[in-house]
Amino acid sequence: MTNMNPSDKALVPFVSVDNMMKLVHHIGVEPMLRGLADYIEADFRRWELFDKTPRVASHSAEGVIELMPTSDGEVYGFKYVNGHPKNMKEGLQTVTAFGLLADVSNGYPVLLSEMTVLTALRTAATSAMVAKYLAPKGATTMAMIGNGAQSEFQSLAMKAICGVDSVRLYDVDPEATAKAALNLAGWGMNVVSCKTAEESMEGAQIITSCTADKQYATILTDNMIGAGVHINAIGGDCPGKTELHKDILARSDVFVEYPPQTRIEGEIQQMPQDFPVTEMWEVINGTAKGRTSNQQITLFDSVGFAIEDFSALRFVRDHIQNTEFFMDLDLLADPDEPRDLFGMLQRATQ
């Protein structure tokens, strides 16, 4: 067989899970969360120029597989992501992901990356970036309900970006809480393990719900929510999969990423199609109001939007330059004579 080394144009930088973890440690978890939040916020500021569509979801009895595309006109990106709440009991991740950036001018991919770790980081960075605008001033305590894969990331992002120094953990499974408490020891936060959701909310100005269940769950009921708190609702992100009782929505000012997607997937799927929401990019740009009083309940109805993944991939692309945290992947067939794809294949046997 002829030695057919791929041309430079065939090679795409690839960030494996191993290299992603090395990159995170090289940058530092908290600086990386802050850096991601800055990239996400910068892309929210130029929200209008992006191609936007609700993600393309393929539902099954067990879960969902989704594609999340967007483009800023120069760079195109997409993420593949799944959500399978029953996976955890089978020793698998609930959420796994990978994603890609491509050059819009010629369609050639310029980055392929793992995104399971990166999704946890970007989701947490987005939550904290939003909380910076919506949480009550001086918030120091967060209730963290659902202590699974995302929970430590959520806690550390709120510390790194919003100055939260105390996290109150609750999960239906005490083993999950014990795991999160162990992982968070040594990060400079006061960590309290709680036996009920109500207990976790005592003294909390921010309430994060991040559970996984394929049903209309009621993690939070109306009587649990006092005036003035900020709710960061992460786990309701699929048709038929919510966490909050709808009476809470009626009492809250609801902030979303992209309404056409959130109305399908978010907590507000329980409300009429014209239920009022505020788009976060407008709050960030100053064209809509965020928190206006200390009695107001603000609710970030997070589902995760493609632009956040685009920002995260952009961050990774910028930060792997001149490092060892990627490998070149022979991903694209790129014959010297573009029309001779078959010739290239044929010569590969010689």
Ligand SMILES: NC(=O)c1ccc[n+]([C@@H]2O[C@H](COP(=O)([O-])OP(=O)(O)OC[C@H]3O[C@@H](n4cnc5c(N)ncnc54)[C@H](O)[C@@H]3O)[C@@H](O)[C@H]2O)c1
């Ligand atoms: N909004 C976003 O951008 C975004 C991004 C990533 C993940 N998610 C969602 O976040 C959720 C959590 O993801 P994960 O990877 O941490 O899942 P995970 O399976 O690792 O953890 C979920 C945890 O929730 C707990 N739980 C289930 N029901 C509960 C209840 N009633 N009360 C308290 N705890 C309960 C489980 O015991 C488990 O420990 C999922 O629903 C996922 O789809 C959202």
